Amino acid sequence: MRQSTMLLNTLRDVPADAEAASHQLMLRAGLIKPLASGVYTFLPLGIRALRKLEGIVREEMNRAGAQEMLMPAMQPAELWEQSGRWDVYGPELMRLTDRGGRAFALGPTHEEVITSLLASEVTSYKQLPVTVYQIQTKYRDERRPRFGVLRSREFVMKDGYSFDRDQEGLDRNYQAMYNAYHTILNRCALNFRAVEADSGAIGGTGTHEFMVLADIGEDTIAYCPQCDYAANVEKAEAAGNRAAAQGDAQLNGMTADVRADADSVVNLDMTMVSTPGMKTVEEVSRYLEVAPSQIAKTIACRADGQIVLALVRGDHQLNEIKLKNLLGAEVIELLDEAGVRQELGSVPGFLGPSGLKQTFPLFVDQSLRNAASLVIGANQEDAHYLHARLGRDIAAEEFYDLRMVQPGDGCPRCAEALQFTKGIEVGHVFKLGTKYSEQLNATYVDENGREQLMIMGCYGIGVSRLLAAIIEQHHDERGIAWPVVVAPFHVHLLQLNAKDEQQSAVAEELYTALMKKGVEVLWDDRKERAGVKFNDADLLGMPIRITVGKRAGERVVECTIRKSGETAEVLVDQLENWVQKVIGLGG
Ligand code: ATP
């Protein structure tokens, strides 16, 4: 491709509202262009990279035995009503009405469509298992579209669905997809981790997210440097009591003596103390001179309309998702200050589990199980209780894992200290079980003539998000440094002086010869200064730069590998070999 004819404008300045490096670079390198908030055009250079990425995904899906198809983006509302998601999915679902007044959704995902299709196409056990996939545009009216195509409202997803006769079949298919995802991300030269993820109210027996490690990532991953435990913090289990108790002692800097002292206060009565204006754990801890771990925080939530209370240690954070799953709720939200006053008759900042005008279900975190004596809110302005005891002053019989894991926590598998890192979720594999087959009546007749529900799995990769994630890991201060497999072109051929005939002749010769060998060349034949061309080449980031300059007459050109900066002068006649070696096309 001659650059002079390409629809490509590079930007020197960093666009004002772009925070993520990948977002900045995709705009500056002319890969994408915004049309509306969270809605982007892929420009000619961008689509080349995206298509290559799709190619890798397609190859690995096909290799894993999945069959490609293409489903409509427009989905009738009735299907979503049948699955129960028309109401549950909420404002993220893009809804529209046709001229006849029929309601539709623009698909954010395709469980409904594929399950209803399989329900009518598959009747016998002989037709199972089946795994299908598509690479298609999805629509989600995200609350906060941001970081360019990392979180957009229209994006390209590979979504796959497996249908099996039994759980073992699902397990096999899940493993095949899990392995394929590893291969895809390895081929994209990414540093990533597959982590255990929250499976929500669906329950299900397994789900993993594939996280590309990057500071800009919106997810936090807890992982063990010792064993292979890794989980999204939404899901990460807090270590059991024994490990937690050891952790507590370290965290609070408490010695055994102090613990013994704490034991001696066990028999004291719960006593109200004045804590004027002390609302946060830090304030109460400082004012009363007690460790945050001896304070119990009461958190009021509304779960599917019902008010529940959670109790966690002052130095811990409630994990709302754990509480939501424990309750089997669809939606959970924190009660706001007005709610605490009106519905609980308490005072924000001084909420406690004892002495409320009415009893609400209370769920206590397991790390409080052995607490000797606690400070809790007294449900009135400027007051807390000292020496509150579980079982005596606070109704608590059962304990649950309700908190976020945090630095200092031990691994739930091997007790080594957990580490934390940020990740971009690029893929998600999920054992759905029979959730959708039940609702959409996807059954088959088994060997014994009995009707059975199909067992489903679903498997998503955000292809456009993945492209941005690749740039997050493959760039430097000068621009993108594409891995060969997704680079829009293999070679950026820079002719420094567009008017020099010798340079034109050598560039043209190279351009033709390389392309004949299947090497993709972007030929910068523009009438621009050399400095502009070098800057653009660095920004666009093709793996190899070939510069045709002063020594063109001697048939010598300069070759640079973008990633390493390694440079060599190479004779034109030896160039093909050199290029093939670098980009690994063989031949
Ligand atoms: P997130 O937590 O980031 O919103 P999700 O859990 O909603 O993701 P899934 O429903 O599992 O995502 O979708 C499958 C894949 O689609 C995700 O792993 C991600 O790579 C991609 N994806 C989801 N939402 C977006 C978006 N708004 N923009 C780009 N890609 C997305």
Ligand code: MG
């Ligand atoms: Mg989402």
